[in-house]
Amino acid sequence: MSMLGMLATTKLGEATSGGGFWMPESASTVAPEVDGVFYFINNINYFFFALCVVILVWFAIRYHSKPSEHVTFTSDAPTHNTPLELTWTAIPLLLVGVIFWLGMDGFLELNESPEDSYEVQVTAQKWSWTFQHPEYGVTEAGELTVPLGRPVRLIMTSSDVLHSLFVPAFRVKNDVVPGRYTSLWFEATIPGQYRLYCTEYCGKDHSKMLAVVNVLPEDEFQTRLGQLAREYEDISDQELPEYAMVRLYNRCASCHTLDGKSATGPSFKGLWDRTKSGSTVFTDGSSLKDHMGPGGEFEVPENYLRDSILNPQHYLVQNYPGSMPTFKGQLKERQIDAMILMLKNLDRLTDEQGNPLENPDLSGADVSTGAQQ
Amino acid sequence: MTTMHTAPLDRPTLEGDNYLTHTRGFRSWILTLDHKRIGIMYLISVLTCFLLGGIFALLVRTQLLVPDGLIMDQDQFNQAFTLHGGIMVFLVIIPGIPAALGNFVLPIMLGAKDVAFPRLNLFSYWLWIVGAIFLVVSIFAGLDTGWTFYTPYSIDQNSAMGGVIPAVTGAFLLGFASIFTGMNFIVTIHRLRPDGMTWFRMPLFLWSIYATAVIQVLATPVLGITLALLGIERAFGIGIFNPALGGDPVLFQHFFWFYSHPAVYIMILPAMGIISEVIAVHSHRHIFGYSFIAWSSIAIAIFSFLVWGHHMFTSGQSPLMNVVFSFITFSVAIPSAVKVFNWLATMYKGAISWNTTMLYGMGFIFLFLIGGLTGLYLGTLATDIFLHDTYFVVAHFHYTMMGSALIGFICGMHHWWPKMTGKMFNETAGRIGFVLFFVGYNLTFFTQFMLGSHGMPRRYATYPADAGWQTYHVISTIGSYLMAISFFVMAAYFLASCFGGRRAAANPWGGRSLEWQCSSPPPFDNFSEQPAVGDCYDFSVLRWDEATRGYVWREDVPHPGHGEEEAHV
Numbered sequence: 001m002s003m004l005g006m007l008a009t010t011k012l013g014e015a016t017s018g019g020g021f022w023m024p025e026s027a028s029t030v031a032p033e034v035d036g037v038f039y040f041i042n043n044i045n046y047f048f049f050a051l052c053v054v055i056l057v058w059f060a061i062r063y064h065s066k067p068s069e070h071v072t073f074t075s076d077a078p079t080h081n082t083p084l085e086l087t088w089t090a091i092p093l094l095l096v097g098v099i100f101w102l103g104m105d106g107f108l109e110l111n112e113s114p115e116d117s118y119e120v121q122v123t124a125q126k127w128s129w130t131f132q133h134p135e136y137g138v139t140e141a142g143e144l145t146v147p148l149g150r151p152v153r154l155i156m157t158s159s160d161v162l163h164s165l166f167v168p169a170f171r172v173k174n175d176v177v178p179g180r181y182t183s184l185w186f187e188a189t190i191p192g193q194y195r196l197y198c199t200e201y202c203g204k205d206h207s208k209m210l211a212v213v214n215v216l217p218e219d220e221f222q223t224r225l226g227q228l229a230r231e232y233e234d235i236s237d238q239e240l241p242e243y244a245m246v247r248l249y250n251r252c253a254s255c256h257t258l259d260g261k262s263a264t265g266p267s268f269k270g271l272w273d274r275t276k277s278g279s280t281v282f283t284d285g286s287s288l289k290d291h292m293g294p295g296g297e298f299e300v301p302e303n304y305l306r307d308s309i310l311n312p313q314h315y316l317v318q319n320y321p322g323s324m325p326t327f328k329g330q331l332k333e334r335q336i337d338a339m340i341l342m343l344k345n346l347d348r349l350t351d352e353q354g355n356p357l358e359n360p361d362l363s364g365a366d367v368s369t370g371a372q373q
Numbered sequence: 374m375t376t377m378h379t380a381p382l383d384r385p386t387l388e389g390d391n392y393l394t395h396t397r398g399f400r401s402w403i404l405t406l407d408h409k410r411i412g413i414m415y416l417i418s419v420l421t422c423f424l425l426g427g428i429f430a431l432l433v434r435t436q437l438l439v440p441d442g443l444i445m446d447q448d449q450f451n452q453a454f455t456l457h458g459g460i461m462v463f464l465v466i467i468p469g470i471p472a473a474l475g476n477f478v479l480p481i482m483l484g485a486k487d488v489a490f491p492r493l494n495l496f497s498y499w500l501w502i503v504g505a506i507f508l509v510v511s512i513f514a515g516l517d518t519g520w521t522f523y524t525p526y527s528i529d530q531n532s533a534m535g536g537v538i539p540a541v542t543g544a545f546l547l548g549f550a551s552i553f554t555g556m557n558f559i560v561t562i563h564r565l566r567p568d569g570m571t572w573f574r575m576p577l578f579l580w581s582i583y584a585t586a587v588i589q590v591l592a593t594p595v596l597g598i599t600l601a602l603l604g605i606e607r608a609f610g611i612g613i614f615n616p617a618l619g620g621d622p623v624l625f626q627h628f629f630w631f632y633s634h635p636a637v638y639i640m641i642l643p644a645m646g647i648i649s650e651v652i653a654v655h656s657h658r659h660i661f662g663y664s665f666i667a668w669s670s671i672a673i674a675i676f677s678f679l680v681w682g683h684h685m686f687t688s689g690q691s692p693l694m695n696v697v698f699s700f701i702t703f704s705v706a707i708p709s710a711v712k713v714f715n716w717l718a719t720m721y722k723g724a725i726s727w728n729t730t731m732l733y734g735m736g737f738i739f740l741f742l743i744g745g746l747t748g749l750y751l752g753t754l755a756t757d758i759f760l761h762d763t764y765f766v767v768a769h770f771h772y773t774m775m776g777s778a779l780i781g782f783i784c785g786m787h788h789w790w791p792k793m794t795g796k797m798f799n800e801t802a803g804r805i806g807f808v809l810f811f812v813g814y815n816l817t818f819f820t821q822f823m824l825g826s827h828g829m830p831r832r833y834a835t836y837p838a839d840a841g842w843q844t845y846h847v848i849s850t851i852g853s854y855l856m857a858i859s860f861f862v863m864a865a866y867f868l869a870s871c872f873g874g875r876r877a878a879a880n881p882w883g884g885r886s887l888e889w890q891c892s893s894p895p896p897f898d899n900f901s902e903q904p905a906v907g908d909c910y911d912f913s914v915l916r917w918d919e920a921t922r923g924y925v926w927r928e929d930v931p932h933p934g935h936g937e938e939e940a941h942v
């Protein structure tokens with residue numbers, strides 16, 4: 001349990017507190033510069049807004065008159081004044097020139113990542129984030145662990161539609177596009193947890209496509225990535241179901257509930273019973289029973305679960321859209337085993353309402369997977 | 374200047390004979406070639422769509438009262454904001470001023486009997502109706518792509534819920550209605566200006582409609598082609614935008630914004646034209662800097678074609694393109710700023726009426742200032758990267774599209790209501806409505822700037838409870854309810870005026886452009902003879918007449934056509 005305790009997804013604390021009236025907390029090297037440009041424009045805007053509104057209200061009151069007062073109305077006010085008009089064309093022109101320059105300068109810094117950046121591969125899919133650390137052979141989901149004080153470059157792609165990766169505290173954002181790589185970089189300056197959002201509309205659970213950036217000091221970062229790299233090996237078979245619940249389920253959570261409620265996909269609650277009995281009905285009208293047993297496509301029910309994870313478009317459950325992406329190549333064999341065991345032992349892992357238990361009793365858990373039979 | 378026939382300002386008409394009563398019956402309306410009736414039909418259609426779009430807006434706002442969403446599931450929310458956006462953009466703001474008010478006012482302002490192509494005008498209207506039906510039908514198919522139809526989401530059968538093909542068909546047809554109307558207006562302004570109305574004697578509303586029409590004709594075909602490609606892609610999978618088939622999803626964004634950025638000027642330019650009229654007329658003071666305002670409309674129309682890339686600063690387009698687009702984007706700020714300064718200068722030494730119309734006019738300046746100035750953060754690259762696709766953008770474009778474009782439309786409705794219906798609305802109710810609107814509006818949308826700058830992304834059906842956003846959402850939603858009330862107040866006094874309103878004089882506000890020289894409501898053929906044209910912003914020739922509660926020509930000033938009006942320029 002000690003291993004799992006350490007691996008448990010960090011809970012977001014008060015990471016979103018702080019910040020000012022306009023800008024939220026900032027925790028990256030580029031944030032102060034972005035904020036500086038923001039406040040520079042702010043000051044110009046306050047001035048011009050106040051100027052124009054004061055003039056508007058002043059004239060409206062000073063020159064207010066009722067219709068009956070216009071019996072013979074003439075005004076000696078000029079109808080144009082070219083020098084004045086040229087002046088109020090030129091002054092904004094100069095100001096926006098300055099604003100453009102500042103913005104471009106800041107953008108170029110946002111755009112060019114330092115040479116020695118730590119690289120992370122990001123895959124976005126409906127509706128979860130996967131972060132791969134090639135240096136450590138580690139894959140994280142729903143949480144991105146990065147070192148403090150070192151530039152980090154994210155190389156991003158999408159496996160389905162457009163997404164956009166946004167970390168407000170770092171003031172960085174870039175779209176994540178299928179079929180090409182985009183990138184962004186940041187250097188975190190304060191350890192802590194920061195929220196990461198999807199900001200390009202991507203369908204049903206767009207607003208639930210969240211993740212956490214966990215900024216750790218260098219030594220803690222090394223330790224943690226080391227742990228994550230070994231996590232499959234260090235966990236006993238007995239711990240696998242809980243491991244899946246703690247570490248893997250967050251990639252399923254936006255579509256598969258634990259409490260029996262239907263979402264984008266069928267609920268995980270009772271899924272194993274439905275699979276074992278073969279009662280699941282597919283879009284083509286056949287039921288799982290028709291494909292199971294000796295000679296059938298799925299010799300044991302576990303194989304159906306495995307197939308659903310790796311080849312989700314193969315059989316679509318009736319009344320659900322086929323929107324699940326494949327997890328082929330994203331999960332290690334042992335992680336697939338863990339997922340299957342989690343589904344088989346879901347009753348031991350959650351309470352009646354489907355909330356994961358803190359310390360589940362897994363004695364007597366079924367730890368056989370289809371692959372092992 | 375050549376001389377004209379003298380047209381008395383308050384030409385008596387046959388009692389009861391006007392364009393509303395000239396012919397009767399349902400068929401006389403639906404097959405009418407009269408630009409005024411077509412304008413009224415557009416007005417009714419647009420306002421119906423506004424009600425529908427407004428209902429979706431209230432659903433969206435109500436949902437966001439609590440972090441987990443109050444009334445809808447994720448799919449329903451996505452459909453609600455899609456329909457809100459689609460209806461408000463394509464069916465309310467784009468046609469609002471040009472098609473509804475423009476149709477009514479433009480030929481009369483020119484002293485013409487109708488637009489250049491009355492049959493084409495009727496065809497545009499019915500094409501528009503068919504397009505609108507297609508778009509609204511997509512509600513029942515569950516359209517959930519957002520009004521932007523971004524690929525590959527919109528072409529993925531497993532992603533978008535459906536309704537994409539009816540929706541793009543609808544937008545395609547609406548586009549053609551818009552192109553035909555634009556062509557009609559361009560030809561009308563070129564060919565039917567009366568003797569004496571040179572280009573730089575046109576009312577500024579006509580300049581803005583002209584600039585708008587040019588954009589409509591040049592930009593809308595690109596939208597049509599893009600949406601046709603999208604429909605073909607979705608139906609047959611030919612691989613234009615779908616990366617899985619070798620297409621490029623970002624290409625769609627380029628195509629889409631090549632139309633849709635100019636389209637925001639299709640929305641705002643006519644509103645600016647209305648404000649130029651309203652500020653001058655209700656300040657009873659010659660417009661200040663006519664030629665700067667006219668040229669700024671043309672400048673905006675030209676620049677509007679060169680800035681579409683600023684919608685794509687985070688899309689992965691090259692940094693060089695970002696820099697170039699940011700640079701050009703700032704150039705659009707200048708003509709907009711010039712207009713604001715000119716409007717303020719027009720009020721200087723005026724005789725300003727605080728009537729409902731002028732309140733909306735001054736409200737426009739206030740809201741447009743906020744909308745325009747907040748655009749600076751979004752044109753600036755460093756800050757846009759942070760603010761892009763957050764509520765800051767939502768707030769910004771509502772200040773420009775609703776606070777400015779739609780308020781321009783509402784302001785114009787008040788301005789020309791007596792002309793259109795021949796009835797005066799209740800001023801007190803109007804002012805109450807304005808105050809409700811103004812307070813509600815700013816509560817709704819100013820808070821959204823704070824939401825955005827604190828990181829709340831757009832198009833979220835739910836949000837984390839600990840992000841500290843709920844307070845802003847609650848204030849915003851309360852504001853939206855207040856605004857809804859203000860629109861019902863407005864509907865009530867407008868309707869009441871039709872039945873019990875005081876009869877409007879020909880010229881209740883003191884305008885000098887030609888539409889104020891025919892009776893209210895105008896006769897079927899507008900003018901029995903071509904009216905005389907003078908300086909349409911020289912109000913010193915008018916005086917208030919208490920008996921008719923309208924403005925009449927001063928007895929001591931000769932009518933134009935006697936060659937005297939130059940003295941006042």
